[in-house]
Amino acid sequence: MSGLLLELGALGLQEDHRGLHFEIDQDGPIVSGDPRSWTPPLPKNPDQELELRAWFDGKREREQLLADLKACLHGIAPAPLALTLKPIAQQDWNATWKAGFEAFSLSKRLRVVPSWTEEAQPAATTALRLDPGLAFGTGTHFTTAGCCQLLDSLLESWSGPRPNVLDVGTGTGILALAALALGAKRAVAVDADPQAISAAAENAAENDLVDRIELYQGGPESAPAEQFPIVFANLIAPVLIDLADSLCSRLAPGGGLIISGILCHQEKAVVDCFAQRHLDQEQRLCDDEWVALLLRCTREHGP
Numbered sequence: 001m002s003g004l005l006l007e008l009g010a011l012g013l014q015e016d017h018r019g020l021h022f023e024i025d026q027d028g029p030i031v032s033g034d035p036r037s038w039t040p041p042l043p044k045n046p047d048q049e050l051e052l053r054a055w056f057d058g059k060r061e062r063e064q065l066l067a068d069l070k071a072c073l074h075g076i077a078p079a080p081l082a083l084t085l086k087p088i089a090q091q092d093w094n095a096t097w098k099a100g101f102e103a104f105s106l107s108k109r110l111r112v113v114p115s116w117t118e119e120a121q122p123a124a125t126t127a128l129r130l131d132p133g134l135a136f137g138t139g140t141h142f143t144t145a146g147c148c149q150l151l152d153s154l155l156e157s158w159s160g161p162r163p164n165v166l167d168v169g170t171g172t173g174i175l176a177l178a179a180l181a182l183g184a185k186r187a188v189a190v191d192a193d194p195q196a197i198s199a200a201a202e203n204a205a206e207n208d209l210v211d212r213i214e215l216y217q218g219g220p221e222s223a224p225a226e227q228f229p230i231v232f233a234n235l236i237a238p239v240l241i242d243l244a245d246s247l248c249s250r251l252a253p254g255g256g257l258i259i260s261g262i263l264c265h266q267e268k269a270v271v272d273c274f275a276q277r278h279l280d281q282e283q284r285l286c287d288d289e290w291v292a293l294l295l296r297c298t299r300e301h302g303p
Contacts, residue, residue: 001052004072008065010054017050058087106145107152110178115206126181129206130174131199143260146285146292147234148178150258153283154230154294155183163229164188166250168220168243173200173213175232180209184230187213188223220246227251232258237266241273248277251297256282260292267291 002013056065066085073081103113106128115131155163162185167176170189177200180187191197197215204213216222220243231251233240240247240259251257257279262270264286271281274295283294 001073001076004076005052005054005069008054008068008072009056009060011057012055014053015050016053055088062087101140104140106178107148107182109152109156110148110181112174115203128174128177128181130172130177130203131206142287142290143234143262143292144174146287146290147175147232147258147260149285150283150292150294151175151179151230151232152182154256154258155179158183161185164226165230165232166190166220166223166228168231168233168247169235169239170200170215171196171234173203173215175234176200176213177203177207177209179230179232180212181207185212188216188228189213190216190218190220190222192218219243220250223250227253227255229255230258231255234260236261237263237270240270244273244277248274248279248297251279253297255297257295257297258292259295260290262291262293264289264291267293271295 002015005013062085066083069083069085073083101114103111103117105125106112109125111125111127113127113129115129162183164186165176165179165184165188167173167179167187167189170176170191171193173189173196176187176189189200191200194217197217200213200215201210204210204215214224228250229252231247233243233247235243240261247257247259257274259270259274271293275281278298279295280298281293282296285292
């Protein structure tokens with residue numbers, strides 16, 4: 001049914017199982033990711049009724065859209081369908097979202113501050129001003145925070161010249177900019193999404209870091225042909241495994257690779273994959289669902 005609604009031009013979908021309505025049960029589990037990782041396990045749904053909400057362009061003729069929906073979905077559902085269509089008043093969705101995004105501590109020495117607010121910084125912390133735009137990465141998810149905490153610790157204890165870093169899948173640029181704020185000399189950031197590159201450029205400008213960051217659209221191969229003492233990639237486990245050779249080839253001998261986007265049950269496969277490429281696990285952070293890892297390169301890789 002979701003596929004048919006998208007074929008009819010739906011701009012977005014929301015699935016609501018009435019028996020698991022979290023607005024009613026605030027203690028219910030968060031349903032996301034792989035069902036095997038849900039903690040606690042998802043309770044049995046006491047209500048078999050399901051509601052699908054689909055958003056369509058308000059310029060479409062309503063009666064025709066309703067007729068198209070009935071014709072398309074007729075006979076698909078195992079139970080009778082109740083179709084309703086109603087207009088949604090225009091509002092500033094961006095302002096609504098911004099109202100819920102507040103400053104927070106991302107790591108020991110770094111605090112994320114929305115670019116549209118002013119906040120006095122606590123002592124011994126650095127502010128990173130951020131506007132996500134349409135890109136992924138505000139720092140509120142554990143995978144981003146975990147990477148930043150590992151990065152903070154690594155850079156705080158760094159000896160010798162300040163390192164250059166490579167950020168693969170930069171999103172808003174949050175990790176690359178965090179590295180610069182925490183002491184890295186230069187950051188190279190890549191992302192396949194042009195909107196991410198645009199958001200990262202704007203955030204670099206907001207933090208006066210434009211002259212210390214290089215942005216490239218694409219994968220690791222789009223970055224300059226060099227090796228980096230620190231590489232980080234907050235992606236998902238299958239992509240990390242696919243990019244393992246490319247990530248390792250960009251890591252300098254003895255360098256540190258920080259990765260996340262890994263569910264707990266995927267950790268062994270990812271660790272084994274990088275162990276085969278001579279990267280040993282040095283540090284691990286976990287929130288009972290996601291894992292962030294610092295791996296250390298133990299052998300020289302080719303460019």
